[in-house]
Amino acid sequence: MIFIIILIALQLIPIERSNPSTDQNIALHPPKEVESILKKACYDCHSNETKWPFYANIAPLSFSISSHIKDGRKALNFSEWKNIDPKIKTKRIQRAIKTIKNGMMPLPTYLWLHDEAKLTKEEKRVLTTWLKDQLGN
Secondary structure: OOHHHHHHOOOOOOOOOOOOOOOOOOOOOOOEEEEEEHHHHHHHHHOOOOOOOOHHHHHHHHHHHHHHHHHHHHHHHHHHHHHOOHHEEEEEHHHHHHHOOOOOOOHHHHOOOOOOHEEEEEHHHHHHHHHHHHHHH
């Protein structure tokens, strides 16, 4: 009974579930093929265009989801691409390449409920090739 009361009480704790407005002048505008991959596998956590699922309103899942999105946006936010300090952007791109190659991005826990976000070998190749090209820009 106490567990149920605690679970109900958790629902009353407000969680940030917003999408800040995106200034298209600073947002990333990659080639369509890259954009398609990013939108299906990365944008929920790494942009201001998060598609908040219904279970993001249910504690304690809501705490974890909100935290992951906050951390993802802080690590690399494609909606603020042109405002990222070049040195930081280089480090973030290098890390993105590494995490895509080793299968750590998208997060395995995200993939449990987002099968469409699983990257094929070809999509990983396209994305990492494009990211490597960004290191030269």
